[in-house]
Amino acid sequence: MDKGDSFFEKVYKVVRLIPFGRVTSYGAIAKYIGSARSARMVGWAMNASHNDLTVPAHRVVNRSGLLTGKHHFRGSNLMQQLLESEGLEIEENQIKNLDKYFWDPQQELPLI
Numbered sequence: 001m002d003k004g005d006s007f008f009e010k011v012y013k014v015v016r017l018i019p020f021g022r023v024t025s026y027g028a029i030a031k032y033i034g035s036a037r038s039a040r041m042v043g044w045a046m047n048a049s050h051n052d053l054t055v056p057a058h059r060v061v062n063r064s065g066l067l068t069g070k071h072h073f074r075g076s077n078l079m080q081q082l083l084e085s086e087g088l089e090i091e092e093n094q095i096k097n098l099d100k101y102f103w104d105p106q107q108e109l110p111l112i
Contacts, residue, residue: 022103032105065095
């Protein structure tokens with residue numbers, strides 16, 4: 001991370017690193033970039049990213065695996081469809097077996 005990056009750019013850099021078929025949470029991203037209490041701000045960054053196809057915003061969910069950002073995608077089920085196309089199972093707007101698919105940047109990336 002570049003120290004001159006805006007909060008949103010820091011978020012986008014982390015989100016771009018989430019592997020195919022995995023998800024992370026708003027809070028995990030906030031904690032990794034040094035703003036542990038800013039999960040809601042990470043959500044705002046995700047909402048603002050939908051015109052940037054390099055940011056896989058569909059891979060960011062709430063801490064329980066709920067697809068809380070789905071209403072920001074075109075079509076009512078696009079977020080779910082994208083995740084299912086990557087092999088995740090979704091039931092009632094929630095990822096089944098979240099522990100299996102959860103990617104924690106604190107454990108997977110070098111500390112910044």
